[in-house]
Structures are given as C-alpha cells and as structure tokens.
Amino acid sequence: MGRVLHQRLAQLSLEWHCPAKVEQLTPIAGGHHLQLSDGSQLTAGLTVLADGGRSGLKEQLGISSRRESYEQTALIAHVGVSQPHNGVAYERFTEQGPMALLPLPGQAMELIWTHPSGREKARMALPEREFLLQLQQAFGDRAGRFTQIGARHAYPLSLVTAEEPVRPGLAVLGNAAHALHPVAGQGFNLAxxxxxxxxxxxxxxxxxxxxxxxxxxLQAFEKQRARDRANVIRFSDGLVRLFGHSFPLLPHARAAGLIGLNLVGPLRRGLARRAMGLER
Ligand SMILES: Cc1cc2nc3c(=O)[nH]c(=O)nc-3n(C[C@H](O)[C@H](O)[C@H](O)COP(=O)(O)OP(=O)(O)OC[C@H]3O[C@@H](n4cnc5c(N)ncnc54)[C@H](O)[C@@H]3O)c2cc1C
Structure with missing residues (x-):
C-alpha cells in the first residue's frame, strides 16, 4: 500500500518534505503557519492534522481530547512462527483476554495480547522460553509453533477522541481524531x-x-465522520465488553455470542462486513 502511494505521489507535482516534522503549528488569518524541523516554513489554507495524536500538535492548538481508559493493556511483540502465515491474520478471544496475530514479512507475526492493566507486568518479565510456552497454550497451534519473541512493549488502551475535529482551515484525521481499542482492528479503516x-x-x-x-x-465533512465514528466506536466497545475481562457472566455470554455467530450465517457475515469497514 505504501509503495503504491509513493508511486502515485511521484507522478504528482507536490512539494514533499520528508524526513521532516511539524514543530510548530500556528493559526493565522486564512489558515495556519507551519514551522518544520528541516528549517522550512509553510502557510496553508487547509492543514490536515494526522500526526497520530501523540506529537503534541493538538495541544499546541488548544484542542483537547476526551480519554476513557479501558483499564486494559496491550502487550505487543514480534514473534517468529514455524510455518508460513500466507498473509492470514488471527484473532482469538481467550479467557486471558483477546489476542491477535498479524502477518509480517517473512515467518514473523505481530502479537497483540490484551491484559487487564497490571497483569501484563508478570508476562513482560517472563523468560523467553516461558513466555512462548504460555503464548502457545493461550493461542493454540493454528499459526504453527512460536519460535522466538522480539522486544515486548506494553500500551495502556484508551478510547481517545478529539473534542474539535475541525476548525477553520484545519481537519484532524486518523488516530489524532480517534484512537480506538485494537480488538476490532478498525482504527486504520476508519482513518x-x-x-x-x-x-x-x-x-x-x-x-x-x-x-x-x-x-x-469542513462541517459537512465532520457531519459524515461523526456518524461513522460513533458507529465504529459502538461496535469496538461492544466487542471489548463482550470479550473483555471484567464481567462475571461474560464466559457464558461470550460462548453464547460465539456460538450464535457460528450458527447464524447472516450475523457472522454482518460482523465480518462491519469489521472490514464495508458497512457504515
Ligand atoms: C497494536 C495495534 C494493532 C492495530 N491493528 C489494527 C488493525 O488490524 N486494523 C486497523 O484498521 N487498525 C489497527 N490499529 C490501528 C491503526 O494502527 C491506527 O488506527 C492507524 O495507524 C492510524 O493511522 P494514523 O496515520 O492516524 O496514525 P499513525 O499510524 O500513528 O501515523 C502518524 C504519523 O504521523 C507522523 N508524525 C507524528 N508527529 C508528527 C509531526 N509533528 N510532524 C510530521 N509527522 C508527524 C508519525 O511519524 C507517523 O508516521 C492497530 C493499532 C495498534 C496499536
């Protein structure tokens, strides 16, 4: 996808600043002034703020974010697998929390393993052998044998939404506008x-x-976004609640939900279409 994008960009007459970061973003009459880390300065009638939400540009502009913690932490690492993944991604809803394996180049996959916050610490500290053993037990052998694990990172999970996704001359996009729980894999699609x-x-x-x-x-744009965003947040939150950890009756509800999904074709197809972003 990145390659296709770069090929297309090369065909357009664009001024391209890379590598460079926007260090300062200042509102001016008719738009914004941008100070870049390569020393250049730009003025823009429309600025699209798509910095992932962590670079502090929203804060520079005084755009606050609503943050609701899921009280869950994702343990993320690259894992080696004994068999080719053929580009298949897996998601498992286990008693220990939802986990996903996403294909990477070669015989490697990205592991995203959700834990109630605090419980990931013991797993972060496990020796590699013990970690791989627990992972194999939790995930099963569908992806083959887990052979090695790279550096482990822990990310506390929150739903973050920008309070002001548009302003005169500014549109906030992607994770800067909305950071979701990764369980439904919807963040990039939504972006x-x-x-x-x-x-x-x-x-x-x-x-x-x-x-x-x-x-x-920009308001016409935001009206369209608000509906889509609310639907996806409802869908992702529903999955977090159904497959999360904090409700005592959940094992039964989860089982009923999964059996229901397996038995009822339209329900399963509906979920898949929603997860692929084909239904808004
Ligand atoms: C573990 C995990 C698994 C996920 N799995 C899925 C999935 O399966 N499907 C899915 O749809 N989504 C998934 N997501 C969500 C997805 O990764 C994000 O929603 C998506 O990357 C958001 O894209 P973005 O461009 O808004 O932000 P980012 O991907 O964070 O990109 C922001 C970019 O802005 C650049 N930047 C930052 N600051 C500046 C600055 N000051 N100046 C210039 N550039 C700057 C950064 O270098 C970066 O390149 C997952 C997320 C996580 C954490």
Missing amino acids: LRGVMDLVEALEQGELAKRPLGDMVT
Whole structure:
C-alpha cells in the first residue's frame, strides 16, 4: 500500500518534505503557519492534522481530547512462527483476554495480547522460553509453533477522541481524531474512510467555489465522520465488553455470542462486513 502511494505521489507535482516534522503549528488569518524541523516554513489554507495524536500538535492548538481508559493493556511483540502465515491474520478471544496475530514479512507475526492493566507486568518479565510456552497454550497451534519473541512493549488502551475535529482551515484525521481499542482492528479503516470523506467534501467545496479551509466544507465533512465514528466506536466497545475481562457472566455470554455467530450465517457475515469497514 505504501509503495503504491509513493508511486502515485511521484507522478504528482507536490512539494514533499520528508524526513521532516511539524514543530510548530500556528493559526493565522486564512489558515495556519507551519514551522518544520528541516528549517522550512509553510502557510496553508487547509492543514490536515494526522500526526497520530501523540506529537503534541493538538495541544499546541488548544484542542483537547476526551480519554476513557479501558483499564486494559496491550502487550505487543514480534514473534517468529514455524510455518508460513500466507498473509492470514488471527484473532482469538481467550479467557486471558483477546489476542491477535498479524502477518509480517517473512515467518514473523505481530502479537497483540490484551491484559487487564497490571497483569501484563508478570508476562513482560517472563523468560523467553516461558513466555512462548504460555503464548502457545493461550493461542493454540493454528499459526504453527512460536519460535522466538522480539522486544515486548506494553500500551495502556484508551478510547481517545478529539473534542474539535475541525476548525477553520484545519481537519484532524486518523488516530489524532480517534484512537480506538485494537480488538476490532478498525482504527486504520476508519482513518482511511476519513481521508475519503475529506476528499469528497473538498471536491464539493471546490464546485461551490468555497475557499479550501472553509467551515461549510469542513462541517459537512465532520457531519459524515461523526456518524461513522460513533458507529465504529459502538461496535469496538461492544466487542471489548463482550470479550473483555471484567464481567462475571461474560464466559457464558461470550460462548453464547460465539456460538450464535457460528450458527447464524447472516450475523457472522454482518460482523465480518462491519469489521472490514464495508458497512457504515
Ligand atoms: C497494536 C495495534 C494493532 C492495530 N491493528 C489494527 C488493525 O488490524 N486494523 C486497523 O484498521 N487498525 C489497527 N490499529 C490501528 C491503526 O494502527 C491506527 O488506527 C492507524 O495507524 C492510524 O493511522 P494514523 O496515520 O492516524 O496514525 P499513525 O499510524 O500513528 O501515523 C502518524 C504519523 O504521523 C507522523 N508524525 C507524528 N508527529 C508528527 C509531526 N509533528 N510532524 C510530521 N509527522 C508527524 C508519525 O511519524 C507517523 O508516521 C492497530 C493499532 C495498534 C496499536
């Protein structure tokens, strides 16, 4: 995907600053002023803030975020597997928490293993052999044998949403606008749909001869985003609650949910379509 994107970018007449970071983002009349780490300065009628939400640019602009902790922590690491993964991703809803394995180049996969916050610490500290043993027990052998593990990282999980996703001359996109629980794997899909909606709103704005960062255009964009975002958050939160750890009746509800999903074709297909982002 990155390769295709770069090929297309090379065909367009764009001014391209890479590697560089936006160090300072300042509102000015008619847009924003950007100070880059390579020393250059830019002014823009429309700035798309898509920095992943951790670089402090939102805070520079005084855009606050709503943060709701899931009280869960994802343990993330690269693992070696004994058989080719053929590009298949796995998700397991285990008693110990949801876990996912995503294909990486070669015979390696990215492990995302959700724990109630605090409980990941013991696993982070396990010797490699013991960790791989526990992983194999929890995941089973569908992906083959786990042969080695890379550096382990722990990420506390929260739902983070920007309070002001649009301002005159500014649109906040992707994780900067919404960081979700990774259980449903929806963050990137949602970010891509944000890009599509922004392009559509800008095309409409151009047809109506409005300036690039006009609020009528950006509010139309945000109206579309708000609905999609709310649906995806509801869907992801539903999965977190159903497959999370904190409710005593959950093993039964979970089992009923999974059996229901297995038995009822339309329900399963509906879930898959929703998870692939084909249904808004
Ligand atoms: C463990 C895990 C598993 C996930 N699995 C899935 C999945 O299966 N499916 C899915 O859809 N989503 C998944 N997600 C979510 C997905 O990774 C994110 O939603 C997606 O990466 C968001 O893209 P983004 O471009 O908004 O932010 P990011 O991917 O964080 O990219 C932000 C970019 O901005 C750059 N940047 C930062 N600050 C500055 C600055 N000041 N100036 C210039 N550039 C800057 C960074 O270098 C980075 O390249 C997962 C997330 C996690 C944590």
